[in-house]
Amino acid sequence: MRARQWIAAALLGLACAAPAQAGDPPDAFARIESLLDPRVLFQGVVREEDVSLLFAHLRAALIAAQEGREAPPPEALNQRAEAIAAELKTRGTLAGLLLLTAFEAAARQAMREALTEPASSAP
Numbered sequence: 093m094r095a096r097q098w099i100a101a102a103l104l105g106l107a108c109a110a111p112a113q114a115g116d117p118p119d120a121f122a123r124i125e126s127l128l129d130p131r132v133l134f135q136g137v138v139r140e141e142d143v144s145l146l147f148a149h150l151r152a153a154l155i156a157a158q159e160g161r162e163a164p165p166p167e168a169l170n171q172r173a174e175a176i177a178a179e180l181k182t183r184g185t186l187a188g189l190l191l192l193t194a195f196e197a198a199a200r201q202a203m204r205e206a207l208t209e210p211a212s213s214a215p
Contacts, residue, residue: 137176
């Protein structure tokens, strides 16, 4: 599964880098902005079953507390929490890489424009 995530990240990075290399920073920023939409970043990460697992544990913990004992979280909840954390880590890394690509493209374009402008003579 880890390899699948890195392949997807590499493909998205390449897709975003192509417009940046073409020297079109506004287009690169527009593409990145759509990818950084919270609905896109978090889509498919937390499922309805995860909410059910969490609230089932909260119910068990509340009943256990009333009885003076602790209710350890079920293994399924721990596994989903780890899976969600890993997925969000991957998506966050990808978002950071995409932002860096766009910033690099903008900086390169600004540098090109600054170097091609004629130097103004001081009066």
